[in-house]
Amino acid sequence: MSSTMPPLKILIVDDNPELLDVFAHGLPLLGDFTVFTAEDGSSGLEACYQHRPDCVVVDIRMPGLNGQQLVKTLRGDPATAQTPIIVLTALPHDQAEFSSFAAGTDVFVMKPLVPRELVEAIKMALFVDDEERAQRLRLLVEEGDE
Amino acid sequence: MSTVDSAVSAYTALHRNHPYEQTYQVAMRDLRTLRFVATLPAGVATGGALGLLLVTLARPHQASGSEFWVMLLWGAWVLAALCGVAAGVSWRTSHNLMTRMTALRTQYDIAVQIDALKDQFIASVNHELRNPIMAMMGYLDIIDISLVQSKLDLVGGYVTRAVNAGYRLRELINSILDTSREDQTASNFVPTTVNVRDALDAALMLLNPKLSEDLQTALTIRLPDDLTIWGDAVRLRRIIANLLSNAVKYSPAGAPVEFSASLIPIPGKSRKETTQYLVEMIVRDYGFGIPPNQISLLFNRFVRLPRDLTSRIIGNGLGLHLCKVLAEAMDGAIWVESNGIVGDGSTFHVLLPTPPTPVMLPS
Numbered sequence: 001m002s003s004t005m006p007p008l009k010i011l012i013v014d015d016n017p018e019l020l021d022v023f024a025h026g027l028p029l030l031g032d033f034t035v036f037t038a039e040d041g042s043s044g045l046e047a048c049y050q051h052r053p054d055c056v057v058v059d060i061r062m063p064g065l066n067g068q069q070l071v072k073t074l075r076g077d078p079a080t081a082q083t084p085i086i087v088l089t090a091l092p093h094d095q096a097e098f099s100s101f102a103a104g105t106d107v108f109v110m111k112p113l114v115p116r117e118l119v120e121a122i123k124m125a126l127f128v129d130d131e132e133r134a135q136r137l138r139l140l141v142e143e144g145d146e
Numbered sequence: 147m148s149t150v151d152s153a154v155s156a157y158t159a160l161h162r163n164h165p166y167e168q169t170y171q172v173a174m175r176d177l178r179t180l181r182f183v184a185t186l187p188a189g190v191a192t193g194g195a196l197g198l199l200l201v202t203l204a205r206p207h208q209a210s211g212s213e214f215w216v217m218l219l220w221g222a223w224v225l226a227a228l229c230g231v232a233a234g235v236s237w238r239t240s241h242n243l244m245t246r247m248t249a250l251r252t253q254y255d256i257a258v259q260i261d262a263l264k265d266q267f268i269a270s271v272n273h274e275l276r277n278p279i280m281a282m283m284g285y286l287d288i289i290d291i292s293l294v295q296s297k298l299d300l301v302g303g304y305v306t307r308a309v310n311a312g313y314r315l316r317e318l319i320n321s322i323l324d325t326s327r328e329d330q331t332a333s334n335f336v337p338t339t340v341n342v343r344d345a346l347d348a349a350l351m352l353l354n355p356k357l358s359e360d361l362q363t364a365l366t367i368r369l370p371d372d373l374t375i376w377g378d379a380v381r382l383r384r385i386i387a388n389l390l391s392n393a394v395k396y397s398p399a400g401a402p403v404e405f406s407a408s409l410i411p412i413p414g415k416s417r418k419e420t421t422q423y424l425v426e427m428i429v430r431d432y433g434f435g436i437p438p439n440q441i442s443l444l445f446n447r448f449v450r451l452p453r454d455l456t457s458r459i460i461g462n463g464l465g466l467h468l469c470k471v472l473a474e475a476m477d478g479a480i481w482v483e484s485n486g487i488v489g490d491g492s493t494f495h496v497l498l499p500t501p502p503t504p505v506m507l508p509s
Contacts, residue, residue, distance in 0.1 A: 016277050018311070022284030025304070029291045061273075090276050112280035114287035 007032040010122065011053035013044030013070065014088065015062045023057075026115025033119075041065025045073060048080060055084045055122050058105075071105055082133060084125035088113075106133070219251055263446055270450040270463045274318055281311035321464060328468060329447075332475035335378040339501040342373045342382070342407050342425065349386035360394050361403065368406040375425045375498040377476035382498070385472050385480075388465040389429040389494050395459050397433025397491065404430040409500065427496040437486035444482065445470040473498065 010033050012023050020037040027033040036051050038044035041058075042065045048056060056074065060067035067087060074080040087105040106125040109117070285308035292300045346367065350358055375382060386405075393403040407427040414420050436444060440451050450463040466480075473480040477499050484492035 016280075018277065018281040018307075019284065021307075022281060022288065025300075026284060026288045026291070029288060029295065029297070090272055111276050112283050114283050116287055116291070 005032070007034045008055065008122075008126075009034050009036065009051055009053040010055050010057065011036045011038065011044065011047050011051060012057040013038045013041065013047075013062070013067070014057075014059040015039055016059075019059075023115055023118060027119065030115060030119045041067065041070040044070055048074060048083075053083065055086065055125055057086045057088060057118065057122075059088045061090065082130060084122075084128060084133075086118075086121050086125050219247060219254070263443070266443070266450070267447070267463075271322070273450075274461075275315070278311040278315040278318065282308050282315065285311065329471055332381070332471045335381065335475075337376050337378065337476070339374045340377055340379045340382050342369055342375060342427065343371050345379060345382040346386055346405065348379070348383045349390060352383060352387040353391055357391050357394050360399065361390060364394065364397075364400060364403045365390070366402065366404050368404070369408065373407055373409065373425060374501055375476075376501040377478070377498055381472040381476060385469045385496060386427070386429075388469050389496070392465060393429055393431035393433065393492075393494075395461070396454075397431045401432045401491075403432075404428070406430075410497075423500045425498045425500055427498070429494045429496075430491065431493075432489060432491040434488050435486045435490050436482065436484040436492050438484070440486075441482060441484065445480070469496070 008031070010027060012020055012035060014020055014037075017039065020039070024035045024037055027035050036047050036053060038047045040062050044056075044058065045065065047053075058067040058070055065073075071085055071087065074083060074085065084107075085105045086107045086109060088109055088111055090111045106128045107121045109121045113121075285304040289301050289304045289308065292298070292304070346369070350361065353361065390403065390405065397403070405428070407425060409423045410426045412422045412424055414422065434453070436451065437453075444451075445466050447464065447467040450461055454461060470480050473496055479497045480494065482492055482494050484490070
């Protein structure tokens with residue numbers, strides 16, 4: 001994140017408007033971030049194709065298209081298959097339940113979390129190299145075949 | 147040859163006389179298709195191995211804790227039956243053993259249900275608490291960053307938002323504590339005659355402004371003005387307010403809500419007993435409905451339907467529980483009918499006693 005780089009585009013998809021507000025205000029204070037937000041999975045998907053974010057933050061439990069479906073869709077499309085994804089969970093239980101789809105995500109973080117912690121998670125997600133992601137993607141495909 | 151088949155043939159080779167070998171195919175909802183192989187070698191009445199019960203599943207599967215329980219109980223069942231046969235005990239003794247096993251099974255089922263309720267409590271409380279906590283922590287974090295970066299102009303607005311999140315958190319915690327108190331004090335009241343229309347009007351005042359605004363256009367009321375119940379005004383008002391607010395909350399905007407109440411006759415059991423009357427209140431909505439398999443859970447404390455946990459409808463899973471506690475405290479009852487089809491909605495029924503008929507003194 002040197003000054004020569006364009007701002008990192010972060011898309012946050014969560015059904016809680018307050019959380020979106022917190023991160024939309026918080027992230028730009030902490031670094032060179034442009035934050036886009038969406039309140040459900042399908043508008044998140046739309047925003048993803050519209051803004052081409054550098055990292056997507058997704059809540060698991062959402063009305064309509066949920067986090068799991070959103071991650072699968074993003075991973076299934078070559079245009080977004082390499083985009084780092086962070087999944088927000090409220091229950092440790094969710095992480096176990098969606099273990100198959102965990103393969104498609106780069107970082108799992110537990111709610112509640114504050115903007116500074118999200119920035120750490122984003123840095124971590126950006127670190128996952130393409131080879132590692134490809135391997136996780138294969139796992140996801142194999143799980144999907146079952 | 148599978149591991150199971152080889153185990154069976156090894157066992158059979160060992161005990162060549164096995165007149166009781168049976169194979170059952172049992173299709174269970176939870177366990178997929180299981181194959182049961184039970185064998186009992188002749189001549190082994192007491193001591194040693196009685197037989198072999200093999201339970202196999204069509205595909206590799208890591209059995210969960212509850213599946214192990216079920217298998218263990220089935221094993222015990224078969225064992226009880228086999229013991230009966232082998233030891234030549236009477237059918238009755240064997241039957242008694244089976245009955246005890248069934249009782250055990252029932253207890254187990256209850257334990258599983260309680261466990262599921264506990265999980266649901268954790269899920270719903272977690273879901274409702276995390277949002278204000280996250281908002282509060284989030285805004286405080288931004289305030290902290292802003293202070294460090296000396297962006298003081300931003301701080302004021304974030305402080306207000308953090309404080310508001312704190313208030314909501316307190317409200318939520320209070321409502322959780324209130325219900326446990328109301329559970330205990332629900333029957334501390336002196337019954338009087340309460341007019342249903344008055345209670346309805348008071349209930350409409352209780353609702354928050356947004357809800358009552360929605361209700362004004364949506365609600366149709368059908369009830370005789372002089373209809374009364376025997377109970378407590380505050381409790382009746384709470385029941386009506388909770389049911390009406392649910393009807394609006396769990397329906398699309400503008401969907402109709404109907405409130406009606408009437409006297410219904412309960413015929414006496416014998417000729418000598420006169421017909422009694424009860425008041426039936428009905429709150430009907432055309433909202434999302436309740437899946438029939440989730441209805442039995444609905445009136446439990448802290449229960450929210452799985453659907454609601456992923457929706458934007460805020461609730462703490464206490465409203466209907468409170469309705470049930472209060473209705474029962476007034477010697478009444480509450481239940482719901484719904485086919486779970488969106489748009490067909492739900493119909494909540496509340497039965498309450500009528501005021502006792504005054505004894506007519508000869509004039």
